[in-house]
Amino acid sequence: MLRPPPLLLLLTRCSAAARRFLSASRQGQGQGRAVGSVLKTPKGTRDHPPAQAALRERLLGTVVACFKRHGAAAIDTPVLELRETLMGKYGDNAKLIYELQDQGGELLALRYDLTVPFARYLAMNKITNIKRYHIAKVYRRDNPAMTRGRYREFYQCDFDIAGQFDPMIPDAECLKIVHEILSDLQLGDFLIKVNDRRILDGMFAVCGVPDSKFRTICSSVDKLDKVPWEEVKNEMVGEKGLSPEAADRIGEYVQLHGGLDLIEQLLQDPKLSQNKLAKEGLGDMKLLFEYLTLFGITGKISFDLSLARGLDYYTGVIYEAVLLQQQNDHVEDPVSIGSVAGGGRYDGLVGMFDPKGRKVPCVGVSIGIERIFSILEQRVEASEEKIRTTETQVLVASAQKKLLEERLKLISELWDAGIKAEILYKKNPKLLNQLQYCEETGIPLVAIVGEQELKDGVVKLRDVATREEVNIRRENLIEEIRMRTSQL
Amino acid sequence: MLRPPPLLLLLTRCSAAARRFLSASRQGQGQGRAVGSVLKTPKGTRDHPPAQAALRERLLGTVVACFKRHGAAAIDTPVLELRETLMGKYGDNAKLIYELQDQGGELLALRYDLTVPFARYLAMNKITNIKRYHIAKVYRRDNPAMTRGRYREFYQCDFDIAGQFDPMIPDAECLKIVHEILSDLQLGDFLIKVNDRRILDGMFAVCGVPDSKFRTICSSVDKLDKVPWEEVKNEMVGEKGLSPEAADRIGEYVQLHGGLDLIEQLLQDPKLSQNKLAKEGLGDMKLLFEYLTLFGITGKISFDLSLARGLDYYTGVIYEAVLLQQQNDHVEDPVSIGSVAGGGRYDGLVGMFDPKGRKVPCVGVSIGIERIFSILEQRVEASEEKIRTTETQVLVASAQKKLLEERLKLISELWDAGIKAEILYKKNPKLLNQLQYCEETGIPLVAIVGEQELKDGVVKLRDVATREEVNIRRENLIEEIRMRTSQL
Numbered sequence: 001m002l003r004p005p006p007l008l009l010l011l012t013r014c015s016a017a018a019r020r021f022l023s024a025s026r027q028g029q030g031q032g033r034a035v036g037s038v039l040k041t042p043k044g045t046r047d048h049p050p051a052q053a054a055l056r057e058r059l060l061g062t063v064v065a066c067f068k069r070h071g072a073a074a075i076d077t078p079v080l081e082l083r084e085t086l087m088g089k090y091g092d093n094a095k096l097i098y099e100l101q102d103q104g105g106e107l108l109a110l111r112y113d114l115t116v117p118f119a120r121y122l123a124m125n126k127i128t129n130i131k132r133y134h135i136a137k138v139y140r141r142d143n144p145a146m147t148r149g150r151y152r153e154f155y156q157c158d159f160d161i162a163g164q165f166d167p168m169i170p171d172a173e174c175l176k177i178v179h180e181i182l183s184d185l186q187l188g189d190f191l192i193k194v195n196d197r198r199i200l201d202g203m204f205a206v207c208g209v210p211d212s213k214f215r216t217i218c219s220s221v222d223k224l225d226k227v228p229w230e231e232v233k234n235e236m237v238g239e240k241g242l243s244p245e246a247a248d249r250i251g252e253y254v255q256l257h258g259g260l261d262l263i264e265q266l267l268q269d270p271k272l273s274q275n276k277l278a279k280e281g282l283g284d285m286k287l288l289f290e291y292l293t294l295f296g297i298t299g300k301i302s303f304d305l306s307l308a309r310g311l312d313y314y315t316g317v318i319y320e321a322v323l324l325q326q327q328n329d330h331v332e333d334p335v336s337i338g339s340v341a342g343g344g345r346y347d348g349l350v351g352m353f354d355p356k357g358r359k360v361p362c363v364g365v366s367i368g369i370e371r372i373f374s375i376l377e378q379r380v381e382a383s384e385e386k387i388r389t390t391e392t393q394v395l396v397a398s399a400q401k402k403l404l405e406e407r408l409k410l411i412s413e414l415w416d417a418g419i420k421a422e423i424l425y426k427k428n429p430k431l432l433n434q435l436q437y438c439e440e441t442g443i444p445l446v447a448i449v450g451e452q453e454l455k456d457g458v459v460k461l462r463d464v465a466t467r468e469e470v471n472i473r474r475e476n477l478i479e480e481i482r483m484r485t486s487q488l
Numbered sequence: 489m490l491r492p493p494p495l496l497l498l499l500t501r502c503s504a505a506a507r508r509f510l511s512a513s514r515q516g517q518g519q520g521r522a523v524g525s526v527l528k529t530p531k532g533t534r535d536h537p538p539a540q541a542a543l544r545e546r547l548l549g550t551v552v553a554c555f556k557r558h559g560a561a562a563i564d565t566p567v568l569e570l571r572e573t574l575m576g577k578y579g580d581n582a583k584l585i586y587e588l589q590d591q592g593g594e595l596l597a598l599r600y601d602l603t604v605p606f607a608r609y610l611a612m613n614k615i616t617n618i619k620r621y622h623i624a625k626v627y628r629r630d631n632p633a634m635t636r637g638r639y640r641e642f643y644q645c646d647f648d649i650a651g652q653f654d655p656m657i658p659d660a661e662c663l664k665i666v667h668e669i670l671s672d673l674q675l676g677d678f679l680i681k682v683n684d685r686r687i688l689d690g691m692f693a694v695c696g697v698p699d700s701k702f703r704t705i706c707s708s709v710d711k712l713d714k715v716p717w718e719e720v721k722n723e724m725v726g727e728k729g730l731s732p733e734a735a736d737r738i739g740e741y742v743q744l745h746g747g748l749d750l751i752e753q754l755l756q757d758p759k760l761s762q763n764k765l766a767k768e769g770l771g772d773m774k775l776l777f778e779y780l781t782l783f784g785i786t787g788k789i790s791f792d793l794s795l796a797r798g799l800d801y802y803t804g805v806i807y808e809a810v811l812l813q814q815q816n817d818h819v820e821d822p823v824s825i826g827s828v829a830g831g832g833r834y835d836g837l838v839g840m841f842d843p844k845g846r847k848v849p850c851v852g853v854s855i856g857i858e859r860i861f862s863i864l865e866q867r868v869e870a871s872e873e874k875i876r877t878t879e880t881q882v883l884v885a886s887a888q889k890k891l892l893e894e895r896l897k898l899i900s901e902l903w904d905a906g907i908k909a910e911i912l913y914k915k916n917p918k919l920l921n922q923l924q925y926c927e928e929t930g931i932p933l934v935a936i937v938g939e940q941e942l943k944d945g946v947v948k949l950r951d952v953a954t955r956e957e958v959n960i961r962r963e964n965l966i967e968e969i970r971m972r973t974s975q976l
Contacts, residue, residue, distance in 0.1 A: 050561035
């Protein structure tokens with residue numbers, strides 16, 4: 001297996017320092033030029049100290065490896081966009097967009113997601129065909145719930161395939177990617193729910209929902225993963241003016257979930273099979289499941305008529321991955337503990353930017369990296385071991401005083417040979433302090449220079465874990481360090 | 489050598505696509521919901537298409553490898569900071585800070601650099617000892633000069649050592665890092681100029697500059713790399729009210745540059761040697777050069793009394809690296825073609841944030857990644873070859889129709905084994921189109937399934953460059969692909 005080692009193997013060691021991960025912003029009264037100022041990061045944002053940054057680097061490494069395995073190229077777009085680029089794309093959520101002060105010149109805003117800038121990029125450069133990933137921060141003036149991984153500044157990890165292709169092949173690959181990433185991360189059991197906006201719209205039509213109410217009823221359905229049907233029905237009937245009969249018909253459909261068998265059943269459904277949109281959607285869903293069967297991943301995929309997704313711009317297949325947890329000692333089905341990935345097909349968004357309205361069909365997936373990160377953080381917190389924040393292979397140390405020059409000469413040789421090496425920034429550090437530094441930071445080797453070693457043309461190489469020491473001829477030192485740290 | 493291969497070896501192949509690198513923002517009149525809107529990125533910002541993103545990933549890879557080789561941990565801080573955190577840190581440049589609109593809640597701004605947020609982070613978390621790097625975007629409402637790598641949104645690459653240590657050891661390491669990175673990047677000849685704020689201040693004092701004019705005269709000296717001495721003198725005397733005699737005395741010092749010999753000479757200088765600050769600075773400069781001699785890098789280091797650096801917060805050693813170019817057919821010294829790294833010691837900045845004013849001495853270096861990137865971009869533009877934007881090892885192709893299912897089965901096996909693989913998203917793609925896709929995107933291998941191969945339990949593996957084809961038993965395919973692409 002060339003695949004990267006499962007992330008959790010890398011996470012089996014965590015530290016007290018790591019347990020300070022979720023450290024609340026400490027406030028203080030400033031002095032000097034900062035007198036009276038509040039010492040904190042803005043609401044809903046946080047610093048990433050080294051242990052967190054290292055954990056995030058590994059997590060993103062797993063995700064990027066998967067995106068690259070599927071042939072995606074990286075792109076980057078500015079954090080700043082023209083305000084007008086973002087306007088009219090997010091419905092009610094537009095109020096969550098951070099706007100910049102008018103300081104003369106263009107009116108700017110911070111990007112709300114990576115999808116709208118991607119569509120702007122495609123239209124601006126007349127690109128009709130690309131497979132790209134983009135991992136970057138986005139900004140939302142939302143109510144933060146930081147312990148659950150909800151921030152005002154947070155990373156999105158997006159993979160999208162743009163272009164006119166044969167049906168459901170790129171869509172199936174997106175689901176394969178979600179399956180691979182959640183498997184690689186070893187987060188526990190998961191389920192990927194799949195539906196199609198055309199099936200939803202067809203269903204609304206045959207249930208007697210007026211066309212004008214499709215979107216708003218769809219957003220009621222979207223709440224079904226959080227509130228019971230009765231509440232959703234009350235919203236539909238009470239707030240949104242749907243007839244109770246139509247709501248009840250919807251209620252029957254949205255409790256359905258299954259696989260190919262359910263698709264076949266609905267293709268025979270006397271009402272749905274008469275609706276053009278629903279029929280198209282069901283036909284594509286069948287094709288999708290055939291491809292997912294070839295990928296061998298249908299065991300974790302559920303065609304679920306209650307899945308609606310919040311965003312307006314989806315036009316076809318939609319999906320959402322949730323982590324599952326077995327209820328304590330019950331025999332019931334495992335329950336969802338939160339969404340960790342989502343996406344779908346959006347064939348109209350690029351056309352909104354194109355001067356001639358030319359469409360570029362797109363399908364994509366966004367990995368909910370902040371939620372996954374907060375789950376990993378909690379595991380790290382709960383564990384007791386140490387996570388390394390540096391990759392240093394060897395500390396260059398001295399056993400006696402007046403050897404700073406010799407340490408500097410040796411470490412310079414090591415750096416030039418590509419060895420990751422450190423020294424303590426003291427003229428005459430105590431050997432004990434140098435060894436302690438290795439234990440604290442996880443440096444596996446110490447190269448010790450001393451009067452006798454210099455005379456003999458050797459360096460004493462100490463294994464920090466076993467405390468074994470052996471003299472290595474100076475000319476063999478680099479090779480020996482490489483050999484000993486090659487599996488790290 | 490375990491060091492990464494020199495970047496330019498990776499850059500020897502570039503493409504027409506790559507030459508579209510500096511593509512200007514194309515404007516267009518929007519239709520649909522975006523009617524009348526301008527299709528562009530904000531002034532001074534740009535998208536990074538795949539070829540650019542790939543080049544940047546390699547460049548940053550070289551820089552990060554060096555930072556990690558020196559034992560630095562990564563940290564991250566928000567793009568947003570409280571306005572008051574940034575106020576009073578940048579002097580006149582404060583007008584270049586992007587401020588967010590007051591949308592209720594805290595008053596926010598976009599970070600201007602990574603150093604002030606780093607100092608805020610240290611004070612907030614009471615950290616007195618850390619070696620960290622941080623690579624991230626910063627924002628300045630400056631006049632962009634995009635072809636020379638000057639943007640309003642741009643990356644900074646910072647490495648800093650915070651803590652109370654014995655003199656000049658971390659300072660010397662920062663210079664070693666600049667030397668390593670500029671050597672690894674093979675950008676051509678370079679020179680690292682070094683000076684010390686204490687030497688400058690001592691020099692101003694002995695030349696008769698009043699204390700109150702130190703900073704403003706310092707910023708005049710800072711212009712010496714761009715304008716001739718006569719102009720700088722005019723500014724000092726005409727605009728800033730310095731006496732012509734004092735200016736002339738400064739003029740004599742600032743033309744001095746050299747190595748240990750110059751340091752020794754100035755330590756004997758009848759005026760400078762009487763000044764406490766200058767003496768301290770010169771003593772440390774001597775120590776620094778001794779350490780740099782042990783590192784073997786004094787050949788590219790110049791103690792230069794004209795180096796002043798713009799920022800207020802430096803308190804000790806300062807440095808700046810410039811690329812050199814031999815003047816056409818002259819025998820003169822090579823001339824500077826621009827600064828690509830800079831930094832210095834700032835022992836007071838953290839104390840500005842600490843409630844009790846506690847100081848944390850810091851020294852650091854910032855790699856001018858945008859300028860380096862624009863130099864590399866121009867080289868890519870000038871060359872004719874192709875830069876790969878993906879890492880795909882193999883395209884799974886079919887020679888006949890009706891083999892989509894077989895392609896999906898095979899590619900799924902490859903993905904699960906960690907092989908980077910793609911297929912064309914067509915039911916029945918032509919073999920020629922599949923081979924062309926490989927040539928265009930640089931995919932080195934094609935795994936071809938056909939009726940006969942399926943019967944024989946083999947896959948035809950084609951080398952795109954040599955066009956050689958060989959049948960590989962299906963169970964050996966993964967190993968064969970790994971073997972053939974292991975050096976890529």
